[in-house]
Amino acid sequence: xxxxxxxxxxxxxxxxxxxAIAAKLARPDVVAAxxxxxxxxxxxxxxxFHASGxxxxxxxxxxxxxxxxxxxxxxxxxxxxxxTASSSWGLVFMYDAVLATAGARAPVVMVxxxxxxxxxxxxxxxxxxxxxxxxAGWIFLIAENCQEIMDLVxxxxxxxxxxxxxxxxxxHYDGFFLSYLSEGVEIPAQETVxxxxxxxxxxxxxxxxxxGEKLGVGTHGILGGYMELRHKHVTAMERSxxxxxxxxxxxxxxxxxxxxxxxxxYLTEDADMVLVGSGSMCGTIKSVxxxxxxxxxxxxxxxxxxxxxxxxxxxxxxxxxxxxxGVVDRSLAFGFDGxxxxxxxxxxxxxxxxxxxxxxxxxIANTDITKTNVKQMIQMTADLADGKDVPEVTWxxxxxxxxxxxxx
Amino acid sequence: xxxxxxxxxxxPWSEATDSLMCTDTGDWRSKRPVVDKEKCIFCxxxxxxxxxxxxxxxxxxxxxxxxxxxxxxGICAKECPKGAITMVSEGEFVS
Amino acid sequence: MAEKNKARLTKVLDYLKYDDPFSKGVxxxxxxxxxxxxxxxxxxxxxxxxxxxxxxxxxxxxxGQNKQSWHTLSYFGTLMTGAAANATGLVRYYKKAGxxxxxxxxxxxxxxxxxxxGNLSGAAERNEPFIYICYDNEGYxxxxxxxxxxxPYGATTTxxxxxxxxKGKNLRRMNLGVKMAMNKIPYTATATLSDLExxxxxLLKAKKAKERGFCFLHVxxxxxxxxxxxxxxxxxxxRQAVKTNYFPLWEAENGKIRMTKTVKKPKPVSxxxxxxxxxxxxxxxxxxxxxxxxxxxTCLLGGLxxxxxxxQLPVSAQD
Numbered sequence: 008x009x010x011x012x013x014x015x016x017x018x019x020x021x022x023x024x025x026x027a028i029a030a031k032l033a034r035p036d037v038v039a040a041x042x043x044x045x046x047x048x049x050x051x052x053x054x055x056f057h058a059s060g061x062x063x064x065x066x067x068x069x070x071x072x073x074x075x076x077x078x079x080x081x082x083x084x085x086x087x088x089x090x091t092a093s094s095s096w097g098l099v100f101m102y103d104a105v106l107a108t109a110g111a112r113a114p115v116v117m118v119x120x121x122x123x124x125x126x127x128x129x130x131x132x133x134x135x136x137x138x139x140x141x142x143a144g145w146i147f148l149i150a151e152n153c154q155e156i157m158d159l160v161x162x163x164x165x166x167x168x169x170x171x172x173x174x175x176x177x178x179h180y181d182g183f184f185l186s187y188l189s190e191g192v193e194i195p196a197q198e199t200v201x202x203x204x205x206x207x208x209x210x211x212x213x214x215x216x217x218x219g220e221k222l223g224v225g226t227h228g229i230l231g232g233y234m235e236l237r238h239k240h241v242t243a244m245e246r247s248x249x250x251x252x253x254x255x256x257x258x259x260x261x262x263x264x265x266x267x268x269x270x271x272x273y274l275t276e277d278a279d280m281v282l283v284g285s286g287s288m289c290g291t292i293k294s295v296x297x298x299x300x301x302x303x304x305x306x307x308x309x310x311x312x313x314x315x316x317x318x319x320x321x322x323x324x325x326x327x328x329x330x331x332x333g334v335v336d337r338s339l340a341f342g343f344d345g346x347x348x349x350x351x352x353x354x355x356x357x358x359x360x361x362x363x364x365x366x367x368x369x370x371i372a373n374t375d376i377t378k379t380n381v382k383q384m385i386q387m388t389a390d391l392a393d394g395k396d397v398p399e400v401t402w403x404x405x406x407x408x409x410x411x412x413x414x415x
Numbered sequence: 416x417x418x419x420x421x422x423x424x425x426x427p428w429s430e431a432t433d434s435l436m437c438t439d440t441g442d443w444r445s446k447r448p449v450v451d452k453e454k455c456i457f458c459x460x461x462x463x464x465x466x467x468x469x470x471x472x473x474x475x476x477x478x479x480x481x482x483x484x485x486x487x488x489g490i491c492a493k494e495c496p497k498g499a500i501t502m503v504s505e506g507e508f509v510s
Numbered sequence: 511m512a513e514k515n516k517a518r519l520t521k522v523l524d525y526l527k528y529d530d531p532f533s534k535g536v537x538x539x540x541x542x543x544x545x546x547x548x549x550x551x552x553x554x555x556x557x558x559x560x561x562x563x564x565x566x567x568x569x570x571x572x573x574g575q576n577k578q579s580w581h582t583l584s585y586f587g588t589l590m591t592g593a594a595a596n597a598t599g600l601v602r603y604y605k606k607a608g609x610x611x612x613x614x615x616x617x618x619x620x621x622x623x624x625x626x627x628g629n630l631s632g633a634a635e636r637n638e639p640f641i642y643i644c645y646d647n648e649g650y651x652x653x654x655x656x657x658x659x660x661x662p663y664g665a666t667t668t669x670x671x672x673x674x675x676x677k678g679k680n681l682r683r684m685n686l687g688v689k690m691a692m693n694k695i696p697y698t699a700t701a702t703l704s705d706l707e708x709x710x711x712x713l714l715k716a717k718k719a720k721e722r723g724f725c726f727l728h729v730x731x732x733x734x735x736x737x738x739x740x741x742x743x744x745x746x747x748x749r750q751a752v753k754t755n756y757f758p759l760w761e762a763e764n765g766k767i768r769m770t771k772t773v774k775k776p777k778p779v780s781x782x783x784x785x786x787x788x789x790x791x792x793x794x795x796x797x798x799x800x801x802x803x804x805x806x807x808t809c810l811l812g813g814l815x816x817x818x819x820x821x822q823l824p825v826s827a828q829d
Binding site: 110111112113173213214221222224225226227228229231232239 | 419420421429431
Binding site: 036037039064065067068069070071073074075076077078079080081082083084085086087089103104107216217218219220221222223224225226227228229231232 | 557558559560570572573574575576577579582583584585586587588589591592593594595596597598599600602603604605606607609610611612628629631632635636
């Protein structure tokens with residue numbers, strides 16, 4: 008079935024606009040948000056939709072991110088569909104409520120426009136905000152381009168509000184690179200989105216906080232009760248993996264676009280070497296792979312779309328038997344030799360059939376992951392495959408780091 | 416869905432459809448309020464000011480504490496305008 | 511026995527139209543002002559309110575444990591940082607869904623005046639339609655009696671102890687009620703437990719006024735355990751707080767302050783402070799500082815009520 012051909016339109020819009028339009032199409036009951044660079048355009052757009060009557064939601068212009076998350080958590084537990092958006096310091100300022108939202112199993116959907124969150128005030132891109140909040144109990148999805156931002160937000164509502172899941176979902180996309188990048192985005196028709204989301208209405212109703220129902224939420228889990236809740240949370244996260252794959256399939260049937268669920272594999276089947284990446288860098292990596300393939304180098308890409316829960320089964324399946332794997336991180340993990348995603352993948356090294364792993368740190372603090380950088384990563388991964396001595400971690404855009412390491 | 420033992424719902428929801436949780440706060444008491452029915456003028460101050468709301472109206476127009484839960488704070492005795500309530504040591508009631 | 515005159519029965523009972531939704535045995539200390547207030551609110555407002563509460567002395571009872579509950583009210587256990595924002599989320603969704611509701615956001619002074627003040631202020635600015643009740647026991651009692659922004663001058667707490675160099679809190683308390691009234695919200699009031707009819711009337715006024723937006727009740731609720739007071743004196747402490755003007759009773763519709771109880775001859779503040787140990791160490795001179803503070807606040811309140819009566823409320827602050 009292809010309904011998009013007749014009822015969608017392509018517009019050149021920014022990643023932030025794609026997120027805002029997707030939120031509008033999902034018809035949330037309550038939106039609460041606070042401005043922060045580089046997310047601000049999302050709430051500006053939503054405010055404009057609200058002002059013109061195009062978006063029939065309760066818009067709460069809160070006095071801080073912490074209140075944004077608290078408000079949407081409560082509205083969600085009361086039974087509403089909700090949306091919020093933030094970035095970096097904003098995400099950190101709402102962090103206690105981010106944890107409470109996950110613990111309360113409130114199916115909140117938000118976008119987080121990735122920006123550096125170190126101790127230094129930095130208005131620059133990077134995934135450290137995502138990494139710093141990775142075990143909050145949320146499902147984390149990462150978009151590569153503006154179209155995928157649109158599509159992931161829509162898919163997120165199906166995932167978050169699914170009766171078998173009931174978990175908050177955060178869609179991450181790279182600040183500056185995607186937030187302000189304008190590109191062609193196919194905007195689906197409202198009826199098509201309604202059809203896609205209507206499955207949720209056929210499911211049993213989740214528990215909702217209503218006046219006079221003698222029912223309360225936010226109760227203490229005591230001893231076994233606490234462990235029961237945590238275990239339910241872990242198992243729901245695990246269920247979300249297959250559910251996300253299935254939703255992506257169903258999305259493809261309706262919208263004629265498919266990404267592959269937890270992971271997108273790009274020319275991995277016959278590849279000897281694979282780069283593992285996430286977000287906007289994947290576009291560059293794909294184009295370099297195309298060039299390298301023409302030279303006969305069998306390199307592929309595994310793009311992580313679902314980062315929490317960590318898709319280790321899918322990763323092992325995609326990477327098993329490869330000669331060498333280069334993992335590209337846009338963030339740091341202190342005390343580890345390598346970036347956070349590299350470190351996590353390393354826990355499954357013994358299941359990878361002898362594949363060797365190497366870590367690349369790049370793209371932090373707004374540095375471009377250029378085609379030259381990607382070529383260097385591919386070369387080093389190829390060297391590793393050939394049995395040459397390659398350092399375990401390389402800061403691609405900061406050679407001094409590698410020199411210091413060597414001197415030590 | 417996962418199995419439910421401690422919770423009836425997927426998330427941290429509690430319900431009041433069954434019996435409520437309850438602590439035997441009457442056990443905390445070292446003194447109990449004793450009401451002199453002759454002095455009581457049935458004004459109800461003891462009842463409204465009792466934090467636990469355990470002063471119950473009796474058929475003969477008086478008030479009596481529910482000793483299962485009265486914590487013995489003494490507010491009723493203090494607030495009674497006629498001095499009709501006396502706090503008596505629990506030791507007096509040990510048979 | 512002579513037939514007793516039922517006409518003597520306190521009018522307060524007439525306001526208690528609904529059942530007490532709480533379990534009889536809940537773990538508040540003997541003489542707890544919070545317990546009296548917490549049971550009183552739903553008996554006046556009805557059992558169909560949704561009550562929200564934070565980690566605090568009220569938490570063990572507001573929040574259930576595992577699948578069981580301490581009361582029959584619908585409730586939401588929130589974080590201290592976001593209490594008013596949580597209530598906002600609830601009322602906004604109910605508005606969107608067309609569900610009638612009375613949400614009572616019930617918090618201590620630590621949440622209201624300190625850590626949760628930002629979102630309380632935001633909810634007031636946006637005129638969110640719910641009732642925020644702050645029970646003020648002048649400190650963080652549940653964590654073991656620490657100083658808060660409403661702890662008065664001189665009071666000892668575990669973070670403002672009596673020492674050889676520093677003797678209790680060396681800062682004045684903040685006037686939370688006036689701060690909120692200045693936002694010109696539909697209804698602000700102070701109340702305390704010695705005057706329960708006044709409290710009941712204010713609760714009912716708030717329930718009506720919340721149809722027009724945000725309502726704030728600042729309720730003085732002593733903590734005998736934390737203040738070193740005789741549990742039997744809880745109500746007397748409230749009474750003396752009013753009689754000394756330490757905690758004046760007033761209300762403000764759209765910010766127009768009006769005294770609901772005028773104290774013609776206020777008693778010295780020592781009548782109040784002597785009822786508890788937290789002021790025990792204070793000298794005559796220390797008490798004079800507290801007395802001046804009380805008189806200043808009372809004077810300011812009187813001045814504000816006169817000014818408010820004279821000034822025309824701008825259209826933007828009217829309903």
